[in-house]
Amino acid sequence: MRAAARKNMTDQLRNPGDEHMPVMLEEALDLLQCKPGGIYVDATIGMGGHAQAILERIQPGGQLIGIDRDKDSLEKAQARLKPFARNLRLVHDNYKNLPLILNNLVTRPVDGILLDLGVSSYQLLSPERGFSFQSDVMLDMRMDRTQQWTAADLVNKLSESELADIIYRYGEERLSRRIAAAIVQERGRAPITRCTQLAEIVSRVFKVRGHRGIHPATRTFQALRIAVNEELEGLEELLSEGFGFLKTGGRMVVIAFHSLEDRIVKRAFRRLAGQCVCDAPPELCTCPRQAVAYLMTPRPMTPGPKELASNPRARSARLRSLERI
Numbered sequence: 001m002r003a004a005a006r007k008n009m010t011d012q013l014r015n016p017g018d019e020h021m022p023v024m025l026e027e028a029l030d031l032l033q034c035k036p037g038g039i040y041v042d043a044t045i046g047m048g049g050h051a052q053a054i055l056e057r058i059q060p061g062g063q064l065i066g067i068d069r070d071k072d073s074l075e076k077a078q079a080r081l082k083p084f085a086r087n088l089r090l091v092h093d094n095y096k097n098l099p100l101i102l103n104n105l106v107t108r109p110v111d112g113i114l115l116d117l118g119v120s121s122y123q124l125l126s127p128e129r130g131f132s133f134q135s136d137v138m139l140d141m142r143m144d145r146t147q148q149w150t151a152a153d154l155v156n157k158l159s160e161s162e163l164a165d166i167i168y169r170y171g172e173e174r175l176s177r178r179i180a181a182a183i184v185q186e187r188g189r190a191p192i193t194r195c196t197q198l199a200e201i202v203s204r205v206f207k208v209r210g211h212r213g214i215h216p217a218t219r220t221f222q223a224l225r226i227a228v229n230e231e232l233e234g235l236e237e238l239l240s241e242g243f244g245f246l247k248t249g250g251r252m253v254v255i256a257f258h259s260l261e262d263r264i265v266k267r268a269f270r271r272l273a274g275q276c277v278c279d280a281p282p283e284l285c286t287c288p289r290q291a292v293a294y295l296m297t298p299r300p301m302t303p304g305p306k307e308l309a310s311n312p313r314a315r316s317a318r319l320r321s322l323e324r325i
């Protein structure tokens with residue numbers, strides 16, 4: 001994990017009670033070019049921060065479709081966006097179902113799609129949601145609380161090698177095998193059900209090996225969160241399927257918060273822009289190389305110093321955008 005991502009995660013846990021501040025709002029709005037009467041999609045509406053700014057710009061007659069898999073967040077967004085109720089459709093669903101959702105709700109191609117990926121500070125900082133290694137609460141981590149499996153289920157039911165793979169892949173944790181072994185040993189005595197209990201087990205592995213910097217459980221918790229919510233699965237398909245709903249000149253803006261996500265976005269956007277995305281030498285490349293989009297951000301945009309000063313949590317954000325041609 002990048003140093004910036006690590007610092008970001010630590011900052012988030014240091015400031016409990018803070019509200020979610022929309023990240024890279026100005027940049028996202030500039031790129032989306034919201035127009036009165038336009039149709040826009042916020043596929044991760046969260047607390048409605050970006051959505052509010054979009055709704056203010058698409059009056060009169062605009063329409064925003066807001067999706068989130070977290071019912072609590074949707075309720076908060078609904079309360080915040082009450083003045084715009086006539087222009088807003090809120091949908092409790094996984095954005096993987098975007099094609100189905102848009103087929104039901106829109107009759108013409110859309111002007112813009114925003115994805116602000118990952119977890120919100122509201123989710124991360126609400127102790128009862130069980131995301132934080134600092135809270136002595138049930139190990140949960142579900143964004144969608146109607147989903148059955150929780151982080152505790154993964155920790156108690158997966159095999160040692162499955163756990164090690166998850167912690168390595170999604171947490172980029174070099175001690176993944178040792179941590180998985182410690183978890184399996186500990187759950188043989190009693191089930192692991194609480195966040196602090198898991199954090200202590202991971203910390204003990206690091207006490208033996210020594211560590212510096214962020215809390216030793218940070219990467220393991222990130223990995224479990226990504227696995228519980230299947231955060232990376234289907235993202236690449238979603239980007240190309242969602243793109244299919246854009247009108248010519250319509251834009252997609254995606255904000256990612258860790259390198260695993262950003263890599264998927266980069267690859268999907270490059271493919272749509274007709275670039276090679278394989279590792280083969282040029283003479284063996286079979287990438288379609290048919291440009292249907294123009295990359296608005298050949299390199300990812302990052303937050304400016306002003307935003308970083310007021311919202312250190314934005315530090316690991318990477319914004320990419322493309323336009324349908």
Ligand SMILES: C[S@@+](CC[C@H](N)C(=O)[O-])C[C@H]1O[C@@H](n2cnc3c(N)ncnc32)[C@H](O)[C@@H]1O
Pocket residue numbers: 020021022023043044045046047048049050051067068069070073093094095096116117118119120121143
């Ligand atoms: C970073 S927050 C978005 C914050 C929002 N832009 C704002 O300004 O308040 C990400 C949101 O995406 C939601 N989310 C994550 N993965 C999702 C998925 N697969 N489908 C739908 N919503 C998802 C989370 O529940 C969370 O509320």
